[in-house]
Amino acid sequence: MGLQLFSFLIAGVIIVAGALGVVLSKHPVHAALFLIQTLFGVAVEFLVVEAHFLAAIQVIVYAGAIVILFLFVIMLLGVDNAEDLSIEPIIGQRPLAALSGAAIFGLLMTVIFSASSGGRITGEGSVSLALDATDPTGEVLPNVEQLAQVIFTDMVFAFEVTAILLTVAVVGAVVMARRIPGALQPLPEVLPIGEFSTEDQGESTAVAATEEGEEH
Amino acid sequence: MLTPTYYLVLSALVFSIGAFGVLVRRNPLIMFMCVELMLNAVNLTFIGLAWGLNDIGGQVSVFFVMVVAAAEVVVGLAIVVAIMRRRDGATADDLSVLRG
Known part of the structure; x- marks a missing residue:
């Protein structure tokens, strides 16, 4: 082995x-x-x-x-x-869910073993860079350089779009996790530069926590 | 001898477990974790096939899947926080309307 x-x-x-x-x-x-x-x-x-x-x-x-x-x-x-896992909210939910899970597994296995003949899966790659691609000096490119080469050439548009996606996700998370007492409040007044408002120090920690994981 | 088929089988197993979890559990947070399991199963498929077909494309796809998964978790958890603030201890059964 x-x-x-x-x-x-x-x-x-x-x-x-x-x-x-x-x-x-x-x-x-x-x-x-x-x-x-x-x-x-x-x-x-x-x-x-x-x-x-x-x-x-x-x-x-x-x-x-x-x-x-x-x-x-x-x-x-x-x-x-x-x-409490002993309560079953919908009668027969668990057996049905187990059946669905087993069905998904069986279906996937059927497809996998009918698609691979003799344990080998064959096909053509879509992006034209092989894992054993070499640089001009004949050395195999490291994994990071291969990824970078594809992401910053063929996939550069998708890469830029992910930047927008992440920005939208941060803004959406802040908007949804904001603590709004009662009806919608007007936006805070813009203070002149140099003055700081002391009121909203205790803004929700939820927002901070939600943003925390976004940095990566 | 390791072949991509091993990866596909493992991934099918993890995907099924995740799907079962989403169907069975009522805590929205644990349902989210099960969705993460399913996303990881798909990543395993991509990596296994990228290796089997000798093509970096699968790894690039995994990169993008991870970015989308991170964004999805952030927005999803913000929704959970917003809902839980209105009703304490809500389960997925209580969330039958779109407005909180």
Whole structure:
């Protein structure tokens, strides 16, 4: 058994165990911790096939930012009360959901094994840069440089659009998480430069918490 | 010998678990986490096929998926915060109207 396959299987077990933990744990904080386990497992799977940059991003953005954002919201709302999993709100919901999950899995497996003949999946790449592409001196390009080469040439428009998307997401999050007492309040008056308003020091910490995870 | 099919099978498994979680759980935060599981399953597919087909395109797609996932989580959690502020301890069953 190759080292690659061995690492894949170990990380696979970690991922599946974490995923089951997310779904089955009563407490939201436990679910968030199991989610970290799964995300680290996925980062290992990325490393197994030498996607080094994405493995680093997976740890920084997912485990570092997104799960922390989840934990912030859990703590902020005080939703640390465990859910009673023995209550089934809709009769027959769980068996039906299990059936749907199994059906999705069966469908995907059917497609996977009918598409791959003899364990090999063949096809043509869409972006014209192979993973073993070389630079003019004949050395294989590092993963980060390959990604940069595609993102900043072929995909540069999509890359710029993501900048707009992130800005819109930040503004949307601030607007929605604002604390509005009663009806809509008029916007605060603009003070001349040099004067500071002392009123709105205690603006909602929710906004700060929501923005926190956005920086990455 | 590791082949992309292993990645596809693992990804199908994680995706199904995530879908099951979204259908079963009532806490909106945990439903979000299950959506993250499903997004990660898709990322695994992309990475496995990028490796199998020897093409960096799959990795570029994962990069964009991650950006969109980050934006989605921020907006989604802002909505959850806004709803929870109005009604404490709301579950997904209570959220049947669009206005808070």
